[in-house]
Amino acid sequence: MHFTELINAIKERRNALQVTQETLAELSGVGLRTLKQFESGKGNPTLKTLQKIADVLGMEVNLKLKTVTRNK
Amino acid sequence: MHFTELINAIKERRNALQVTQETLAELSGVGLRTLKQFESGKGNPTLKTLQKIADVLGMEVNLKLKTVTRNK
DNA sequence: CTGTAAAGTGCATTGTATAGCTCTTTTCTG
DNA sequence: CAGAAAAGAGCTATACAATGCACTTTACAG
Secondary structure (H helix, E strand, O other): OOHHHHHHHHHHHHHHOOOOHHHHHHHHOOOHHHHHHHHOOOOOOEHHHHHHHHHHOOEEEEEEEOOOOOOO | OOHHHHHHHHHHHHHHOOOOHHHHHHHHOOOHHHHHHHHOOOOOOEHHHHHHHHHHOOEEEEEEEOOOOOOO
């Protein structure tokens, strides 16, 4: 997932849950400013920040092998 | 995936590819010091740093819904 | 159109990730 | 065990992420 996709995944999930940035910020313990920056594509969050946000949204950060390009 | 698991995923993949930290650092454009800190569990990399590393290893960062926790 | 809530932005401060250099420790292989 | 390579750690400088506060813009209900 590219940067933008990660952002969208978060935004969509937040919308689906009908949660505002403000609430998400509070629940996750991440600063509102930080969350805003991230969602508006202006950030480069640390892994911990990303995990805090994802966690509250019932999501998680994964690292997996890319789909093999052998015959893509 | 928890922090430690992410680290292990990277380390294992790097070992599987028989690549040293030094080489990985060079290939990914991430500082050797940064990589060392990360792999030894002392870091909190930014998303971009993590992606650079994962990329070279043929891996990618994903964000997905956790296996439903509704009745955990 | 108006008011309100949510989202986005400028500015400033503080903390820390990044990075290079050097040195120590660990892990192999012969 | 000896030597070498790889991994880990201390010290330091710089860049930038995280954060709060105040203000602007956008979205939407009435």
